[in-house]
Amino acid sequence: MQQILYSQGFGTRRVCTGLVEQGYVEVEGRACNDPYADVVPEGLRFRVQGTEWQYHAKAYVLLHKPAGFECSTRPSAWPSIYTLLPPPLRQRPTPKGQPGVQAVGRLDQDTTGMLLLSDDGAFIHRMSSPRHHVPKVYDITVRHALETTAVQRLLDGVVLDDDPKPVRAAACEVTAPCELRLTLTEGKYHQVKRMLAAVGNRVEQLHRSRIGGLSLPAQLAPGHWQWLTEDDLALLR
Ligand code: URA
Numbered sequence: 001m002q003q004i005l006y007s008q009g010f011g012t013r014r015v016c017t018g019l020v021e022q023g024y025v026e027v028e029g030r031a032c033n034d035p036y037a038d039v040v041p042e043g044l045r046f047r048v049q050g051t052e053w054q055y056h057a058k059a060y061v062l063l064h065k066p067a068g069f070e071c072s073t074r075p076s077a078w079p080s081i082y083t084l085l086p087p088p089l090r091q092r093p094t095p096k097g098q099p100g101v102q103a104v105g106r107l108d109q110d111t112t113g114m115l116l117l118s119d120d121g122a123f124i125h126r127m128s129s130p131r132h133h134v135p136k137v138y139d140i141t142v143r144h145a146l147e148t149t150a151v152q153r154l155l156d157g158v159v160l161d162d163d164p165k166p167v168r169a170a171a172c173e174v175t176a177p178c179e180l181r182l183t184l185t186e187g188k189y190h191q192v193k194r195m196l197a198a199v200g201n202r203v204e205q206l207h208r209s210r211i212g213g214l215s216l217p218a219q220l221a222p223g224h225w226q227w228l229t230e231d232d233l234a235l236l237r
Helices: 002-007 013-021 087-091 121-128 148-156 191-198 230-236
Strands: 025-027 045-048 051-054 060-065 112-118 136-142 158-160 163-167 171-176 179-184 203-211 225-227
Touching: 002 013, 060 230, 112 121, 136 191, 148 158, 148 171, 148 191, 158 191, 179 191, 191 203
Parallel strands: 112 203
Antiparallel strands: 025 045, 045 051, 060 112, 060 225, 136 179, 136 203, 158 163, 171 179
Protein backbone atom coordinates (compact mmCIF):
# COMPACT_ATOMS: atom_id res chain seq x y z
CA MET A 1 0.00 0.00 0.00
CA GLN A 2 2.82 2.37 0.88
CA GLN A 3 4.41 1.72 -2.52
CA ILE A 4 1.11 2.45 -4.30
CA LEU A 5 0.66 5.75 -2.46
CA TYR A 6 4.24 6.70 -3.25
CA SER A 7 3.83 5.90 -6.96
CA GLN A 8 0.66 8.03 -7.11
CA GLY A 9 2.38 11.11 -5.66
CA PHE A 10 1.17 11.15 -2.06
CA GLY A 11 4.65 12.01 -0.71
CA THR A 12 7.92 10.36 0.22
CA ARG A 13 7.91 6.70 1.22
CA ARG A 14 8.14 7.80 4.86
CA VAL A 15 5.16 10.14 4.51
CA CYS A 16 3.17 7.37 2.77
CA THR A 17 3.99 4.91 5.57
CA GLY A 18 2.79 7.50 8.09
CA LEU A 19 -0.44 8.15 6.17
CA VAL A 20 -1.32 4.45 6.31
CA GLU A 21 -0.22 3.88 9.93
CA GLN A 22 -2.20 6.85 11.15
CA GLY A 23 -5.41 5.61 9.56
CA TYR A 24 -5.70 8.23 6.79
CA VAL A 25 -6.05 5.64 4.01
CA GLU A 26 -9.23 3.75 3.12
CA VAL A 27 -9.48 0.90 0.62
CA GLU A 28 -12.91 -0.28 -0.47
CA GLY A 29 -14.59 1.64 2.37
CA ARG A 30 -12.35 0.21 5.10
CA ALA A 31 -9.33 1.73 6.84
CA CYS A 32 -6.06 0.18 5.78
CA ASN A 33 -3.54 0.52 8.65
CA ASP A 34 -0.78 -1.73 7.36
CA PRO A 35 1.69 0.06 5.06
CA TYR A 36 2.90 -3.33 3.84
CA ALA A 37 -0.58 -4.71 3.05
CA ASP A 38 -0.48 -6.53 -0.29
CA VAL A 39 -2.90 -4.64 -2.52
CA VAL A 40 -3.39 -5.13 -6.26
CA PRO A 41 -2.89 -1.69 -7.85
CA GLU A 42 -4.73 -2.18 -11.18
CA GLY A 43 -8.24 -0.76 -10.96
CA LEU A 44 -7.75 0.21 -7.29
CA ARG A 45 -9.82 3.05 -5.85
CA PHE A 46 -8.82 4.38 -2.46
CA ARG A 47 -9.17 7.44 -0.25
CA VAL A 48 -6.42 9.45 1.38
CA GLN A 49 -7.60 11.89 4.05
CA GLY A 50 -11.03 11.80 2.43
CA THR A 51 -9.77 12.42 -1.12
CA GLU A 52 -10.90 9.76 -3.58
CA TRP A 53 -8.15 8.54 -5.92
CA GLN A 54 -7.87 5.94 -8.63
CA TYR A 55 -4.62 4.13 -9.34
CA HIS A 56 -3.03 4.97 -12.71
CA ALA A 57 0.29 3.38 -13.66
CA LYS A 58 0.90 6.40 -15.90
CA ALA A 59 -0.93 9.71 -15.72
CA TYR A 60 -2.64 11.12 -18.83
CA VAL A 61 -4.84 14.11 -18.09
CA LEU A 62 -6.69 16.83 -19.93
CA LEU A 63 -6.90 20.33 -18.48
CA HIS A 64 -9.28 23.01 -19.73
CA LYS A 65 -6.81 25.87 -19.51
CA PRO A 66 -8.37 29.17 -18.51
CA ALA A 67 -6.92 32.55 -19.56
CA GLY A 68 -4.55 34.16 -17.07
CA PHE A 69 -2.35 31.10 -16.38
CA GLU A 70 1.16 30.33 -17.61
CA CYS A 71 2.19 26.85 -18.73
CA SER A 72 5.47 27.04 -16.82
CA THR A 73 6.33 25.54 -13.44
CA ARG A 74 8.11 28.82 -12.72
CA PRO A 75 5.78 31.48 -14.13
CA SER A 76 6.97 35.07 -14.47
CA ALA A 77 3.77 37.11 -14.11
CA TRP A 78 0.69 34.88 -13.88
CA PRO A 79 -0.14 31.81 -11.79
CA SER A 80 1.04 28.45 -13.11
CA ILE A 81 -1.38 25.96 -14.66
CA TYR A 82 0.15 23.39 -12.29
CA THR A 83 -1.64 25.12 -9.38
CA LEU A 84 -4.90 23.92 -11.00
CA LEU A 85 -3.89 20.27 -10.46
CA PRO A 86 -4.10 18.33 -7.18
CA PRO A 87 -0.77 17.78 -5.36
CA PRO A 88 -0.48 14.03 -6.19
CA LEU A 89 -0.42 14.83 -9.94
CA ARG A 90 2.32 17.40 -9.31
CA GLN A 91 4.37 15.08 -7.09
CA ARG A 92 4.23 11.72 -8.86
CA PRO A 93 7.75 10.28 -8.96
CA THR A 94 9.20 9.98 -12.46
CA PRO A 95 12.17 7.83 -13.53
CA LYS A 96 14.27 10.93 -14.23
CA GLY A 97 14.00 14.69 -14.05
CA GLN A 98 11.20 16.72 -12.57
CA PRO A 99 8.46 14.89 -10.63
CA GLY A 100 4.83 15.10 -11.64
CA VAL A 101 2.99 15.48 -14.92
CA GLN A 102 4.35 17.84 -17.58
CA ALA A 103 2.39 19.79 -20.17
CA VAL A 104 2.48 18.55 -23.75
CA GLY A 105 3.65 21.78 -25.38
CA ARG A 106 2.53 25.16 -24.15
CA LEU A 107 -0.34 27.57 -24.62
CA ASP A 108 0.11 31.31 -24.16
CA GLN A 109 -1.08 32.94 -20.96
CA ASP A 110 -4.17 34.36 -22.71
CA THR A 111 -5.00 31.20 -24.72
CA THR A 112 -7.76 28.92 -23.44
CA GLY A 113 -8.70 25.32 -24.14
CA MET A 114 -7.20 21.86 -24.37
CA LEU A 115 -3.93 21.11 -22.68
CA LEU A 116 -2.64 17.56 -22.22
CA LEU A 117 -0.37 16.63 -19.35
CA SER A 118 1.41 13.37 -18.63
CA ASP A 119 4.31 11.72 -16.84
CA ASP A 120 4.93 9.45 -19.85
CA GLY A 121 7.93 10.89 -21.69
CA ALA A 122 7.30 8.87 -24.86
CA PHE A 123 3.68 10.12 -25.04
CA ILE A 124 4.76 13.75 -24.51
CA HIS A 125 7.34 13.40 -27.26
CA ARG A 126 4.93 11.72 -29.65
CA MET A 127 2.19 14.30 -29.15
CA SER A 128 4.46 17.33 -29.41
CA SER A 129 6.99 16.27 -32.03
CA PRO A 130 6.47 18.10 -35.35
CA ARG A 131 7.44 14.85 -37.12
CA HIS A 132 4.22 13.20 -36.01
CA HIS A 133 1.94 15.95 -37.41
CA VAL A 134 -0.76 15.64 -34.73
CA PRO A 135 -3.45 18.11 -35.89
CA LYS A 136 -4.51 20.78 -33.42
CA VAL A 137 -7.60 22.88 -34.00
CA TYR A 138 -7.81 26.51 -32.84
CA ASP A 139 -10.96 28.65 -32.71
CA ILE A 140 -9.86 32.21 -33.25
CA THR A 141 -11.42 35.65 -33.06
CA VAL A 142 -9.53 38.30 -35.03
CA ARG A 143 -9.73 42.09 -35.07
CA HIS A 144 -10.39 42.62 -38.80
CA ALA A 145 -12.88 40.80 -41.04
CA LEU A 146 -11.20 37.96 -42.88
CA GLU A 147 -10.68 38.28 -46.60
CA THR A 148 -10.51 35.32 -48.94
CA THR A 149 -6.98 36.25 -49.99
CA ALA A 150 -5.78 36.13 -46.36
CA VAL A 151 -7.37 32.72 -45.86
CA GLN A 152 -5.70 31.45 -49.03
CA ARG A 153 -2.34 32.75 -47.85
CA LEU A 154 -2.73 30.90 -44.53
CA LEU A 155 -3.36 27.70 -46.51
CA ASP A 156 -0.55 28.32 -49.02
CA GLY A 157 1.99 29.22 -46.34
CA VAL A 158 3.35 32.36 -44.70
CA VAL A 159 6.92 33.12 -43.68
CA LEU A 160 7.47 33.87 -40.00
CA ASP A 161 10.35 36.08 -38.95
CA ASP A 162 12.63 33.36 -37.52
CA ASP A 163 12.37 30.77 -40.32
CA PRO A 164 12.54 31.14 -44.10
CA LYS A 165 10.50 27.93 -44.53
CA PRO A 166 6.80 28.86 -44.87
CA VAL A 167 4.31 27.50 -42.33
CA ARG A 168 0.86 26.62 -43.53
CA ALA A 169 -2.49 25.76 -42.03
CA ALA A 170 -3.69 22.22 -42.75
CA ALA A 171 -7.26 23.58 -42.83
CA CYS A 172 -8.92 26.96 -42.42
CA GLU A 173 -12.64 27.57 -42.09
CA VAL A 174 -14.14 31.06 -41.70
CA THR A 175 -17.08 30.72 -39.28
CA ALA A 176 -18.04 34.44 -38.99
CA PRO A 177 -16.57 37.67 -40.45
CA CYS A 178 -14.02 37.87 -37.61
CA GLU A 179 -13.87 34.22 -36.62
CA LEU A 180 -12.01 31.26 -38.03
CA ARG A 181 -11.08 27.69 -37.22
CA LEU A 182 -7.51 26.83 -38.06
CA THR A 183 -5.88 23.39 -38.04
CA LEU A 184 -2.12 23.22 -37.53
CA THR A 185 0.11 20.17 -37.52
CA GLU A 186 3.14 21.83 -35.90
CA GLY A 187 3.51 24.08 -32.89
CA LYS A 188 5.98 26.89 -33.32
CA TYR A 189 6.26 29.64 -30.72
CA HIS A 190 3.14 31.90 -30.91
CA GLN A 191 2.40 30.26 -34.26
CA VAL A 192 -1.27 31.22 -34.61
CA LYS A 193 -0.71 34.82 -33.56
CA ARG A 194 2.28 35.19 -35.84
CA MET A 195 0.50 33.61 -38.82
CA LEU A 196 -2.45 35.97 -38.43
CA ALA A 197 -0.07 38.93 -38.00
CA ALA A 198 1.70 37.87 -41.22
CA VAL A 199 -1.58 38.34 -43.13
CA GLY A 200 -2.19 41.78 -41.56
CA ASN A 201 -4.62 40.76 -38.84
CA ARG A 202 -4.52 40.41 -35.05
CA VAL A 203 -5.68 37.60 -32.76
CA GLU A 204 -8.12 38.83 -30.13
CA GLN A 205 -9.10 35.43 -28.69
CA LEU A 206 -7.53 32.03 -29.07
CA HIS A 207 -8.99 28.73 -27.94
CA ARG A 208 -7.71 25.20 -28.67
CA SER A 209 -10.73 22.97 -29.15
CA ARG A 210 -9.31 19.73 -30.55
CA ILE A 211 -6.13 17.64 -30.58
CA GLY A 212 -5.97 14.68 -32.96
CA GLY A 213 -9.45 13.14 -32.91
CA LEU A 214 -10.27 14.32 -29.37
CA SER A 215 -12.38 17.42 -28.71
CA LEU A 216 -12.55 19.39 -25.48
CA PRO A 217 -15.52 17.87 -23.61
CA ALA A 218 -18.34 20.43 -23.29
CA GLN A 219 -18.86 19.59 -19.60
CA LEU A 220 -15.23 20.26 -18.62
CA ALA A 221 -15.29 23.83 -17.26
CA PRO A 222 -12.28 26.18 -17.52
CA GLY A 223 -9.77 25.41 -14.76
CA HIS A 224 -10.95 21.81 -14.40
CA TRP A 225 -9.16 18.60 -15.39
CA GLN A 226 -10.01 14.96 -16.01
CA TRP A 227 -8.20 11.66 -16.57
CA LEU A 228 -7.97 10.58 -20.20
CA THR A 229 -9.60 7.20 -20.83
CA GLU A 230 -8.25 4.48 -23.12
CA ASP A 231 -10.80 5.63 -25.74
CA ASP A 232 -9.56 9.25 -25.44
CA LEU A 233 -5.96 8.09 -25.90
CA ALA A 234 -6.94 6.09 -28.99
CA LEU A 235 -8.62 9.21 -30.44
CA LEU A 236 -5.49 11.27 -29.76
CA ARG A 237 -3.33 8.78 -31.61
N1 URA B 1 -0.42 29.70 -31.19
C1 URA B 1 -0.29 30.84 -30.48
O1 URA B 1 0.01 31.89 -31.02
N2 URA B 1 -0.53 30.78 -29.16
C2 URA B 1 -0.91 29.65 -28.51
O2 URA B 1 -1.13 29.68 -27.28
C3 URA B 1 -1.04 28.48 -29.27
C4 URA B 1 -0.79 28.52 -30.61
